[in-house]
Amino acid sequence: MRYSRDMEPWTSFSILGRGRAGRALAEAWGGRATLLPGTARPGGPVLLAVPDGAVEGLARLFPGRCVHLSGSLHLEGVPSAHPLTSFDGAAGDWRGTPLALTGAVPAGLVAAFRDLGFAPFDLPAAVKPLYHACAVLASGHAATLWLGARELLARQGVALPGRGLAPLAEATLRNVEKHGAAGRTGPFVRGDAATVARDAAALPGDWRDVFLELGDL
Numbered sequence: 001m002r003y004s005r006d007m008e009p010w011t012s013f014s015i016l017g018r019g020r021a022g023r024a025l026a027e028a029w030g031g032r033a034t035l036l037p038g039t040a041r042p043g044g045p046v047l048l049a050v051p052d053g054a055v056e057g058l059a060r061l062f063p064g065r066c067v068h069l070s071g072s073l074h075l076e077g078v079p080s081a082h083p084l085t086s087f088d089g090a091a092g093d094w095r096g097t098p099l100a101l102t103g104a105v106p107a108g109l110v111a112a113f114r115d116l117g118f119a120p121f122d123l124p125a126a127v128k129p130l131y132h133a134c135a136v137l138a139s140g141h142a143a144t145l146w147l148g149a150r151e152l153l154a155r156q157g158v159a160l161p162g163r164g165l166a167p168l169a170e171a172t173l174r175n176v177e178k179h180g181a182a183g184r185t186g187p188f189v190r191g192d193a194a195t196v197a198r199d200a201a202a203l204p205g206d207w208r209d210v211f212l213e214l215g216d217l
């Protein structure tokens with residue numbers, strides 16, 4: 001069954017899956033949304049907040065009345081709304097956060113996301129995997145680099161005071177958001193080959209490769 005944008009009013013709906021995304025959105029929407037386990041089979045509109053691998057099977061149980069949250073997966077006839085953020089299970093400040101819409105996402109659900117500050121845009125199904133890979137690069141992989149740097153310092157007994165690497169990461173993002181590529185700093189941007197070589201030599205093998213490869217991109 002295919003969707004029409006106004007088939008279900010979505011003034012109230014169920015969220016299936018009490019993970020990071022489901023809990024965060026349910027808390028933010030309050031009484032508008034009912035948070036249920038992934039095993040629940042409610043009537044009415046359903047937002048699937050379950051792992052990507054569980055989406056297809058569940059979507060078959062709610063034909064024409066469910067939307068999923070996956071940024072990578074596309075199922076013909078099942079719309080998706082992907083919030084371009086990293087949820088931790090609690091309501092947050094999502095003003096200006098893109099929301100990728102694919103397929104005929106019901107207007108009531110789009111309005112509910114808008115109420116939380118999300119900025120919807122249409123994402124063609126064919127672009128979803130690339131879009132999601134970019135999200136992984138900017139989020140999960142960035143976190144891996146950040147946590148790795150913290151671990152390498154800790155191994156040498158360096159315990160940074162205050163907020164540690166967080167101010168550096170925040171300032172970097174602010175500069176890049178404001179100035180684009182011109183906001184990058186560091187020895188690679190400056191062309192400071194001696195510093196690059198000295199820093200690279202101080203890193204263990206795997207990290208040295210990552211350091212040099214990312215620096216050259």
Ligand SMILES: NC(=O)c1ccc[n+]([C@@H]2O[C@H](COP(=O)([O-])OP(=O)(O)OC[C@H]3O[C@@H](n4cnc5c(N)ncnc54)[C@H](OP(=O)(O)O)[C@@H]3O)[C@@H](O)[C@H]2O)c1
Nearest residue numbers: 017018019020021037038049050051054069070085086087
């Ligand atoms: N986390 C993010 O930052 C984020 C951001 C954007 C989009 N998303 C999307 O949101 C969706 C959920 O991600 P998540 O990070 O919230 O996942 P999660 O933290 O792993 O939680 C998923 C929840 O789904 C339920 N579940 C697990 N396996 C299931 C199965 N086989 N069948 C039915 N229900 C199952 C469980 O809840 P119960 O115990 O209640 O059953 C689980 O807590 C994914 O499509 C993801 O791509 C996530």
